[in-house]
Amino acid sequence: MYVAVKGGERAIDNAHAFLAEERRGDPAVAELGTDQIREQLRLAVNRVMAEGSLYDPDLAALAIKQARGDLIEAVFLIRAYRTTLPRFGAARPVATGTMACTRRISATFKDAPGGQILGPTFDYTHRLLDFKLAAEGGAVPDAPMQPAPSASLPHITTFLNRDGLIETAPPTDDTPPDLTREPMELPASRALRLQALSRGDEGFLLSLAYSTQRGYGRTHAFVGELRIGTVAVELDIPELGFAVEIGEVELTECETVNQFKGSKTEPPQFTRGYGLTFGQTERKAIAMSLVDRALRWQELGEDHTGAPAQDEEFVLMHADNVQATGFLEHIKLPHYVDFQSELELIRKLRAEVMAAQAEAAE
Amino acid sequence: MTALSRPDWMGLLARAPADRLAQLLPDEPQARFLRPPEIGTVMVRGRIGATGGAFNLGEMTVTRCSVQLADGVVGHAHVQGRSRDHARRAALIDALMQTDRASDVHTRILAPLAAEEAARRATRAAKAAATKVEFFTLVRGEDT
Structure with missing residues (x-):
């Protein structure tokens, strides 16, 4: 109170x-x-x-x-x-297949058409402190350049899908639910889960995803493709009757490919987890795709092993760090009257126990 | 350079750096606001598994503006970010492109913007291309 x-x-x-x-x-x-x-x-x-x-x-x-x-x-x-800004509308879904990639790697397909592009990554650095950065000044040399192909890079999973070995995600025109407008209701659709995960706390999702790798709801995930780059955002303008590009956003997209032995409803195939996040945020996007896949156990007819990452309510209700920190930190604010009543209750209970002990001793 | 369609030039103006537009349009034509610059958001959406149903990813800031030139021509702009100046100038240029000044505006403003954007993109793509690797599977050593 x-x-x-x-x-x-x-x-x-x-x-x-x-x-x-x-x-x-x-x-x-x-x-x-x-x-x-x-x-x-x-x-x-x-x-x-x-x-x-x-x-x-x-x-x-x-x-x-x-x-x-x-x-x-x-x-x-x-x-x-x-919350102070009006919302003008919703953009058309971004086409990540046309992304101008600065990074695009696959852990599953060595010879992916278009190649593996490392981009500006910490991977393969030695994690040794660079004391040159502590000294000020000094121009950074321009990064080397090489001729780039003009065509956009297709998603790597489309190559695997030629053999029908991977589940497909057919497009729909449904308007997705929006947890910033309607309170989140469980069970949640996959669209609502992805919205919640994309804005969820990176640390929380990292730990959950790690727990699935260690065996708590294991899904045998490989990174089918991780890509980072910019995509255009297109908005339909009612006054004009056509869509225009209103800008570009940098996104990180991760598609995992997961072993799946088949179930009563689905044939043996590779299934997929999906992560999409604002900016270059690849740890988050990978974690998101692992957690997305773990949450799909029911849809794919898998066993519920009681793992935290399979528990939709546990995951979605605790992923938001603003909600979490709001509730956690409010307990440091004045609760004097609450505490006063608890204090009186404890004193009363102690007095009763003392009285009972004294009576027993007599 | 080939002629731009209206969605093309509106997109180009939205993606252009705000201060560059200010340099390229130093003298603004007489106009009145049909909608003064207004800051808001647009919900960005993705698709499940890149190709499936849509989901809400998160919002982006957008500034919109509508102007009318003295001769009645209307220009609109929706531009990323919170720069009212950017939105106003983009709307003015959108209007000018529908007048007999289109060819001049194209040469002085849109063509340089398009060339600069193409150069920025090419530089970034070339730097990414320089990090392209080929991984080789090594023969395992124990049998040799």
């Missing part, structure tokens, strides 16, 4: 002034610009956009600065800001 408390205004104002000073840090050190955050801490910006569920790198950079680098606080700021 919340009970209003009065007073403390001056202390609160002073605490916020102290916060502002601490945020700035040592004034002898140059202040961090939001453009620097946007350009040089881009993966943090991407995470805030993905979990904040709002694609705007400038806003995400501002939120990170305001939150002093606390990314969950930054996500909270973005979510709060989003």
Whole structure:
């Protein structure tokens, strides 16, 4: 129960002034610009956009600065800001097959047509601290270039599907449910689950996905394809009667290919898990596709092993870090009256126990 | 360069850097707002398994604007981000492209924007192409 408390205004104002000073840090050190955050801490910006569920790198950079680098606080700021904006409409679904890829790899198809493109990755680095970065200055040499094919890269799973070995995902024209407009109802459709997972906490999804790899709802996942790049966003404009591109977003897409021995309803084939996230956020996209696949056990007629990643309610109701931190952190706010009543209850119970003990001793 | 359709040039204007539009349109034509620049969002959607039913991925910020030139021609813009100036200029250029100034606007504004965008994209694609690898399966050593 919340009970209003009065007073403390001056202390609160002073605490916020102290916060502002601490945020700035040592004034002898140059202040961090939001453009620097946007350009040089881009993966943090991407995470805030993905979990904040709002694609705007400038806003995400501002939120990170305001939150002093606390990314969950930054996500909270973005979510709060989003609620102040009108929504003009919904774009046409993005065509990830036409993505301008900066990265595109497959762990399953060595000779994927179009090739494996590593892109700007931490993979194959030695994870040794680079002290050159601690020293200021020095221009970074231009990355090497090679002629690029002009055609877009087809999805790698389409090659496997020529033999009919992989499940297909036929298009539909259904309007997808939107958890930002309607409260989430369970059981959820796969479309609703994907929306919840895409804005879910990366750490939570990482741990759940890892748990499936260790045997809690194992689905034998391989990365069929991971691609990162930009896609156009097209919006139908009612005044004009046609669709126009309103911009481009960078996305990470992961398709897993999962071993499937068949069930009462489905033939033996490879099944798929799907992850799609804002920005270059590949750990999140891979985790999302593993969790998506684990949640499909019922649809595919698999056994429910009681694994957390198979439990839709457990996954979807705990994936959102703004909800989670809101409920977790509220317990530090004034609960004096609640606590006062608990205190009185404990005193009463103790008195009763003491009295009973004293009576027994007599 | 071939003629652009209206969706083509509207897309090009939306994707252009806001400050570049300001450079390319230093003198704005007389116009009134039918809809002053307004900041909002558009829901971005994906498809399940890349090809299946749609799902809501998350929103993006968008600014929209509609203008009417003195001669009555109407221009619209929906541009990514929160720049009112970007949306206003894009709407003005959309209107100008429907007037007898289209050819001039195309040469001075759209053609440079298209060339710069093509160069940006080509550079990025070429840097990605330079990271293309071929993995070889090695013969296992124990039998040799």
